[in-house]
Amino acid sequence: MSDFLPSSIQLGYLVAASLFIVGLKQLGSPATARQGNVLAAIGMFIAIAGTLLEKQVVSYELITVGIIIGSILGTIMAKTVAMTDMPQMVGLLNGFGGAASALVAVGEFWRYLSIPQSPTPDATITILLGVLIGGITFTGSLVAFAKLQELLPGAPISFPLQQPFNALLAIALLVGSGYMLFHPEDVPVFLALVAISNILGIMFVLPIGGGDMPVVVSLLNSYSGIAASVAGFILMNNMLIIAGALVGASGIILTQIMCKAMNRSISSVLFGAFGGGGGGVTAAGVAGGAIDKTVHSINIEESAMMLGYARSVVIIPGYGMAVAQAQHAVRELADGLEKMGVDVKYAIHPVAGRMPGHMNVLLAEANVPYPQLYDMDDINPQFDETDVALVIGANDVVNPAARHDKASPIYGMPILDVDKAKHTIVIKRGMSAGFSGVDNELFYKDKTMMLFGSAKDVVAKLVAEVKQL
Amino acid sequence: MAEGLIAGLVVFTLASFVGFEVINKVPPTLHTPLMSGSNAISGIAVLGAILISGKGNVTVTSILGTIAIALATINVVAGFLVTDRMLQMFKKKEVKA
Numbered sequence: 001m002s003d004f005l006p007s008s009i010q011l012g013y014l015v016a017a018s019l020f021i022v023g024l025k026q027l028g029s030p031a032t033a034r035q036g037n038v039l040a041a042i043g044m045f046i047a048i049a050g051t052l053l054e055k056q057v058v059s060y061e062l063i064t065v066g067i068i069i070g071s072i073l074g075t076i077m078a079k080t081v082a083m084t085d086m087p088q089m090v091g092l093l094n095g096f097g098g099a100a101s102a103l104v105a106v107g108e109f110w111r112y113l114s115i116p117q118s119p120t121p122d123a124t125i126t127i128l129l130g131v132l133i134g135g136i137t138f139t140g141s142l143v144a145f146a147k148l149q150e151l152l153p154g155a156p157i158s159f160p161l162q163q164p165f166n167a168l169l170a171i172a173l174l175v176g177s178g179y180m181l182f183h184p185e186d187v188p189v190f191l192a193l194v195a196i197s198n199i200l201g202i203m204f205v206l207p208i209g210g211g212d213m214p215v216v217v218s219l220l221n222s223y224s225g226i227a228a229s230v231a232g233f234i235l236m237n238n239m240l241i242i243a244g245a246l247v248g249a250s251g252i253i254l255t256q257i258m259c260k261a262m263n264r265s266i267s268s269v270l271f272g273a274f275g276g277g278g279g280g281v282t283a284a285g286v287a288g289g290a291i292d293k294t295v296h297s298i299n300i301e302e303s304a305m306m307l308g309y310a311r312s313v314v315i316i317p318g319y320g321m322a323v324a325q326a327q328h329a330v331r332e333l334a335d336g337l338e339k340m341g342v343d344v345k346y347a348i349h350p351v352a353g354r355m356p357g358h359m360n361v362l363l364a365e366a367n368v369p370y371p372q373l374y375d376m377d378d379i380n381p382q383f384d385e386t387d388v389a390l391v392i393g394a395n396d397v398v399n400p401a402a403r404h405d406k407a408s409p410i411y412g413m414p415i416l417d418v419d420k421a422k423h424t425i426v427i428k429r430g431m432s433a434g435f436s437g438v439d440n441e442l443f444y445k446d447k448t449m450m451l452f453g454s455a456k457d458v459v460a461k462l463v464a465e466v467k468q469l
Numbered sequence: 470m471a472e473g474l475i476a477g478l479v480v481f482t483l484a485s486f487v488g489f490e491v492i493n494k495v496p497p498t499l500h501t502p503l504m505s506g507s508n509a510i511s512g513i514a515v516l517g518a519i520l521i522s523g524k525g526n527v528t529v530t531s532i533l534g535t536i537a538i539a540l541a542t543i544n545v546v547a548g549f550l551v552t553d554r555m556l557q558m559f560k561k562k563e564v565k566a
Contacts, residue, residue: 017484020510021491027503028495034556037506041549044510051516057523062535066522070515070542077543078550089551090505093544097511100541104517107533111521114528122474221504224511231517233477241477242484243513249488250507254500350497357500364498364558375497 222251320393
């Protein structure tokens with residue numbers, strides 16, 4: 001069909017695809033990222049404009065309605081979302097993309113019903129694939145959204161006979177798809193396959209714990225791209241195939257990075273039982289930490305003194321800091337310390353936050369200059385020379401048990417070596433095991449001082465105290 | 470049709486390789502904007518939705534297509550705008566630093 005299309009539209013697609021590639025490339029560097037995003041948006045505009053000129057598009061009423069509704073809702077969402085809620089937002093948007101691709105597949109199936117000829121086996125296969133991947137992306141993203149938004153419990157959800165049930169679904173899907181190849185216009189079977197695809201998406205994300213959400217969001221991002229690609233196969237449109245493949249690739253790369261940061265294989269995230277909030281409650285973890293249970297606590301004045309007269313301070317922000325909305329206070333504290341001549345750096349663990357790079361965005365929102373943010377690999381060798389490591393609302397990512405305690409559920413996960421600093425101050429609400437359920441032996445070390453209280457209050461008081469030094 | 474499928478597979482595979490090459494080695498600072506930006510690109514499904522819903526008469530297909538247009542447009546518009554909002558925050562820092 002593409003042979004008949006005016007070549008100018010095809011050339012427009014070529015320009016759009018090039019803009020996507022250049023845009024993505026520029027998104028990879030802080031200096032050019034914003035321009036890259038604009039280029040990609042221009043590419044999208046050209047692609048949409050080109051499609052509107054396609055010969056087969058003759059009526060614009062419905063299209064206009066859809067685009068207006070989508071633009072209004074999209075703008076509202078983008079302008080109002082809080083930066084802490086970015087993971088949910090991206091999760092939800094992945095779902096919309098997946099749903100759109102699935103709807104294209106379903107719509108194409110219905111078009112075949114209204115014309116004399118039946119779909120060829122090729123067409124049936126691509127339509128079913130579109131329904132499957134789009135459906136999984138859609139419902140999987142909705143479940144991920146619900147978990148991140150805490151509408152559903154973050155812990156893995158399982159029920160009896162889960163595995164057999166999933167296997168049954170998979171078999172039904174294969175049998176149904178096989179049947180469709182020979183009876184390509186069977187509506188009840190098709191609808192059943194649509195339903196199964198959607199249920200599979202739910203079943204896929206339900207058993208995955210809140211701590212593994214960065215992996216899931218990345219993976220669903222990849223799926224939403226692949227779903228768009230499949231829609232391109234259905235409609236024989238190269239633009240969709242290319243753009244979808246680019247997104248699919250970027251999602252897979254981010255998924256790999258996240259898995260590496262948690263020392264988990266992708267299969268253990270998807271199929272493993274372990275996964276509750278980045279830790280998983282096991283008896284072994286608690287037993288492993290049962291050493292000397294003395295905690296050294298410290299008050300605000302002493303902490304301010306230690307920080308103010310240190311030469312170098314490394315701040316380790318965790319999701320707890322973000323939840324408490326303490327990032328602005330933290331930045332004020334860093335400013336105050338810098339005025340006193342302290343060298344302040346931030347150490348960012350790759351899975352700090354709920355999606356890749358989330359913590360960086362939160363700190364950027366609080367006006368923290370990004371050259372002060374250090375990745376795990378860059379900052380770890382520097383802890384030996386650090387006077388004070390200030391841990392705010394982070395737990396598992398600074399637990400030394402991950403390095404040596406084979407019994408601990410987080411064993412093997414790369415961590416920030418804050419215990420190597422001369423002193424460590426941990427700001428924490430209390431001594432409860434908290435989010436992950438894994439006891440943290442860092443809290444019992446001689447060099448570690450616990451500063452109890454809510455992150456926002458404590459940091460605000462520290463700011464005031466440091467000013468008086 | 471099978472030929473079309475294979476041609477599509479060629480394009481898909483090559484584009485995937487380009488994607489891997491282009492996106493590899495992105496600093497962690499930019500992971501979130503990269504994800505929301507690429508997320509916006511996945512809203513390209515809007516093209517498919519336009520193609521199936523603009524055929525003239527109102528059918529099941531065109532209604533489904535319209536819903537798909539709305540969803541995909543949300544994805545595109547929100548994705549690009551929120552990415553810009555985030556990158557703007559990084560930008561400010563650059564001037565200051």
